[in-house]
Amino acid sequence: MAFGPGTLLSRGSVCRRCLLTMKSMAGGSPIYTYVQQRGKKSWYGPKYQAKIDQAAAEWDERAEKIKKGEIQNTWDMFVERGFVKDTAGSHGAIRELMRQKRIGAYTGIDPTASSLHIGHLLPLMPIFWMYMHGYPAYTLIGGATAKIGDPTDRLVSRTPIKRIDLTMNLTKIHYQLKAMWMNVEEQARRRNFEKKWSSRRAVVNNSTWWNSLPMIEVLKRLGDSMRMGPLLSRDTVKNKMSKGDGMSFAEFTYPLMQGWDWWHMYSANGIQMQIGGSDQYGNIVTGIDVVKIVRDNEPDPQHKMPGGPMDDPVGFTVPLLTDSAGVKFGKSADNAIWLDKFKTSEFDLYGYFVRRSDDEVEKLLKLFTFLPLENIDEAMRIHNQNPAERVAQHLLAFEVVALAHGMNAANRTALNHQQMYGKEITIPGVTLKLPKSETDGTPLTLANAPQIDMQLPESLILGKSIGRILYAAGLASSTTEGHRLASQQAAYVGGMPGHKRFDDQKVMEHSLLTFTPIRLWYAQETRNYLIDGKMLILRKGKHNIRMIEMVSDEEWKASGKTYPGEPGTGALRQLRDQLKALRAGRMTPEEVRANLKDDNEDEKARRGLIKFPDSNPIAVRKLTKQLMGEIWEQEKELGVDHEEDYFKADDEQWAAEEIERLDDEKSEEKHGW
Known part of the structure; x- marks a missing residue:
C-alpha cells in the first residue's frame, strides 16, 4: 500500500518511528512511498520509485515482444528443453502468467545429507534460467522441515536426524548453494545475459520463520479450511498407512509445513511458482491450496492480497531421469554423484558425464547446460561424424563441472583428463587453457576455499585460548593474529544451538545458521559454543569457514595429524x-x-x-x-x-x-x- 504525505494513518497501522519519519518528510518534500508487507515496513523515495517504474516498463516491453513472437517465452523454453513433467495449473495459464508478470520462483532442499548431488541439479536448473531471464529466484534450505523428513514415496519413516548432523549439513549446503549461485553469475556473463537492476536471488532457510511462528497462528489461518478428505486421499498417506510402518502426525503435516513456507515467501517476496522434483507434485498441489487458503483468510483488510489468474500460485515438477540401463540418474555403484568436490572429485564428476551414452547425451545437454539449442545441435552434428571421440560428452562434462565448481575447475579438469588418457579433447566453443596457479595473494572465494570440516584435539579446544584455536584452524597466521581477530571481533563463532549457554543462558536453534562475533574469553568458555558437546563452527570473512569436530587426545595422537602451533611439531x-x-x-x-x-x-x-x-x-x-x-x-x-x-x-x-x-x-x- 502507498501513502502520500497528506494521508492520515492510524497508530495501529504504522509504528511510532515511521510516523515521525513521515512527519519529517511532510513539509514540501517530494512524495515518499510507504510499503507495509506482512512483517516488513519500509520507506522509499522518488529515485527508487523511478527504478521500479523503469523495470516495469522494460518488462511490459519484453511481454509485448514475446506476444509478437520476437523473443521466446521462458515457459516455452522450459517445455522445449524437457524440464516440464507435471503442472499445477494449465500450460496456457502458466505461459501467459510468465509473459505478463515477473513472478518469483523457488525450489526447496532439505539438508538430510552433507552435500547436494546431481539429482538436486535438475530442479535447480529452471530456477537458474529464470534468474538469467529477470525473474526473482530463490533456493530454500529446509532447516525446519528436515527435522520431520519428507515421507513422500517412503514406506519406512526416516531416521530422525541428529542435531549435530543437521547443523553440519545445513552449513555445508548453504555455502554450496552460494558457490553455485556465483558460478551461475559467471555462466550468465559467459552467455551474454544482461544483469538487470531488478534481478533478485537468495538462499533462505525456513527455520527463520518457523522458529518464531506461533502454532496458534498456523491453526487459526490454515486449520479451519484444510479438509481431511483430500489430505488422507494422497497416495503417500494411503501407501504408508496400508503398506508401510504407519504415518506419524509430524509426517502427515509435512506438506502443510512446505505449503506454509510457500505462503511466507509468496506474501513477503512475491514467490508465485514452486519447482520440484518428480515426486513433489502432491506437495506442490497441497502447497497451492495452503497459499490460497491463508491468503483468503487474512483478517486484516489492509493486508488482504488479491487473487485471480495473475495472482494465484502455480508450479511444476521436473522429470525423473534414468540412464540407458534404467538406473536412477546420479547414482554410480550405489553411490550418489555429489556436488561437493571433497566427496566426488571434479575429475570423477567430469568422468561420470563423459561416460554417458550417445542415446542420452543430447537430452542431458538440454537439461544441464546453458548452451543455446542451436549450439547443442551443432555439437551433436560434430559428435555424430565421429562418435568415438565423445565430443558431446566432453562438452556436457565441461559445462556441468563449470556450473558446479567454476570455469577454472572445468578447464583444469578437462586438461587433466586429456593428460591422463593421452588424447586431445575437442570441446565445441571452448578453448582449454590452464588457469593461473593460486598463490598466497589470491583472494579466497567459495570456489577455491579449502575443505571446511576438520578435527582438532580436546586439549586444544577446551584448554587453550580462542586465538590459538583460530591459528590451529588456519583462520589466522599466528596465535598473535588470532588474539587480534578476537579482540577486534573480526572472526565469528556459530552460536551454541539447541541448548542454553553456561554464562548467559542464551539459546540458539540448531537448524538456523547464525554467527556471533568472537571476543576474547577464558579458555573454558569455548565449551559454550560446542554443538552437542563436540563441534565448533568458526568463520572469518564471508567464505573462510571451519567446522571443527573435537576428538579425544588419544584419538588425535593415533591419527598422526598435527595442527599449526601444536607443541613439538613446528x-x-x-x-x-x-x-x-x-x-x-x-x-x-x-x-x-x-x-x-x-x-x-x-x-x-x-x-x-x-x-x-x-x-x-x-x-x-x-x-x-x-x-x-x-x-x-x-x-x-x-x-x-x-x-x-x-x-x-x-x-x-x-x-x-x-x-x-x-x-x-x-x-x-x-x-x-
Missing part, C-alpha cells in the same frame, strides 16, 4: 631434530637437503588442505642457515666442491631463494622488525 622443532640427526649421522646431507626443499605444497593444494605460514620466520631462517652450514661442512669433508656443485642444477633456484631470505633477514634486523 618448523623450528623439525629443523632442530634434523640438525641433531645430521650431527649424529642418522641422516645424510642429501636427505636433509631434500627435506628442506620438499614442502609438498602441490600435494596440499591438490587435496584442498591448508598451507600455514611459519609462526617465527626469522628464527626459522636462522636455523635453516645453521643447518645448511652443517651440511656444507660435512660435504667439504667428503671432498664436494661447493663452488662448482652447490649452485648447480636443481639446487640453483632453491639457493637463490635462500640468499633472498637471508637478505630479508638482514633488512628485518636493521629496522628492528
Whole structure:
C-alpha cells in the first residue's frame, strides 16, 4: 500500500518511528512511498520509485515482444528443453502468467545429507534460467522441515536426524548453494545475459520463520479450511498407512509445513511458482491450496492480497531421469554423484558425464547446460561424424563441472583428463587453457576455499585460548593474529544451538545458521559454543569457514595429524631434530637437503588442505642457515666442491631463494622488525 504525505494513518497501522519519519518528510518534500508487507515496513523515495517504474516498463516491453513472437517465452523454453513433467495449473495459464508478470520462483532442499548431488541439479536448473531471464529466484534450505523428513514415496519413516548432523549439513549446503549461485553469475556473463537492476536471488532457510511462528497462528489461518478428505486421499498417506510402518502426525503435516513456507515467501517476496522434483507434485498441489487458503483468510483488510489468474500460485515438477540401463540418474555403484568436490572429485564428476551414452547425451545437454539449442545441435552434428571421440560428452562434462565448481575447475579438469588418457579433447566453443596457479595473494572465494570440516584435539579446544584455536584452524597466521581477530571481533563463532549457554543462558536453534562475533574469553568458555558437546563452527570473512569436530587426545595422537602451533611439531622443532640427526649421522646431507626443499605444497593444494605460514620466520631462517652450514661442512669433508656443485642444477633456484631470505633477514634486523 502507498501513502502520500497528506494521508492520515492510524497508530495501529504504522509504528511510532515511521510516523515521525513521515512527519519529517511532510513539509514540501517530494512524495515518499510507504510499503507495509506482512512483517516488513519500509520507506522509499522518488529515485527508487523511478527504478521500479523503469523495470516495469522494460518488462511490459519484453511481454509485448514475446506476444509478437520476437523473443521466446521462458515457459516455452522450459517445455522445449524437457524440464516440464507435471503442472499445477494449465500450460496456457502458466505461459501467459510468465509473459505478463515477473513472478518469483523457488525450489526447496532439505539438508538430510552433507552435500547436494546431481539429482538436486535438475530442479535447480529452471530456477537458474529464470534468474538469467529477470525473474526473482530463490533456493530454500529446509532447516525446519528436515527435522520431520519428507515421507513422500517412503514406506519406512526416516531416521530422525541428529542435531549435530543437521547443523553440519545445513552449513555445508548453504555455502554450496552460494558457490553455485556465483558460478551461475559467471555462466550468465559467459552467455551474454544482461544483469538487470531488478534481478533478485537468495538462499533462505525456513527455520527463520518457523522458529518464531506461533502454532496458534498456523491453526487459526490454515486449520479451519484444510479438509481431511483430500489430505488422507494422497497416495503417500494411503501407501504408508496400508503398506508401510504407519504415518506419524509430524509426517502427515509435512506438506502443510512446505505449503506454509510457500505462503511466507509468496506474501513477503512475491514467490508465485514452486519447482520440484518428480515426486513433489502432491506437495506442490497441497502447497497451492495452503497459499490460497491463508491468503483468503487474512483478517486484516489492509493486508488482504488479491487473487485471480495473475495472482494465484502455480508450479511444476521436473522429470525423473534414468540412464540407458534404467538406473536412477546420479547414482554410480550405489553411490550418489555429489556436488561437493571433497566427496566426488571434479575429475570423477567430469568422468561420470563423459561416460554417458550417445542415446542420452543430447537430452542431458538440454537439461544441464546453458548452451543455446542451436549450439547443442551443432555439437551433436560434430559428435555424430565421429562418435568415438565423445565430443558431446566432453562438452556436457565441461559445462556441468563449470556450473558446479567454476570455469577454472572445468578447464583444469578437462586438461587433466586429456593428460591422463593421452588424447586431445575437442570441446565445441571452448578453448582449454590452464588457469593461473593460486598463490598466497589470491583472494579466497567459495570456489577455491579449502575443505571446511576438520578435527582438532580436546586439549586444544577446551584448554587453550580462542586465538590459538583460530591459528590451529588456519583462520589466522599466528596465535598473535588470532588474539587480534578476537579482540577486534573480526572472526565469528556459530552460536551454541539447541541448548542454553553456561554464562548467559542464551539459546540458539540448531537448524538456523547464525554467527556471533568472537571476543576474547577464558579458555573454558569455548565449551559454550560446542554443538552437542563436540563441534565448533568458526568463520572469518564471508567464505573462510571451519567446522571443527573435537576428538579425544588419544584419538588425535593415533591419527598422526598435527595442527599449526601444536607443541613439538613446528618448523623450528623439525629443523632442530634434523640438525641433531645430521650431527649424529642418522641422516645424510642429501636427505636433509631434500627435506628442506620438499614442502609438498602441490600435494596440499591438490587435496584442498591448508598451507600455514611459519609462526617465527626469522628464527626459522636462522636455523635453516645453521643447518645448511652443517651440511656444507660435512660435504667439504667428503671432498664436494661447493663452488662448482652447490649452485648447480636443481639446487640453483632453491639457493637463490635462500640468499633472498637471508637478505630479508638482514633488512628485518636493521629496522628492528
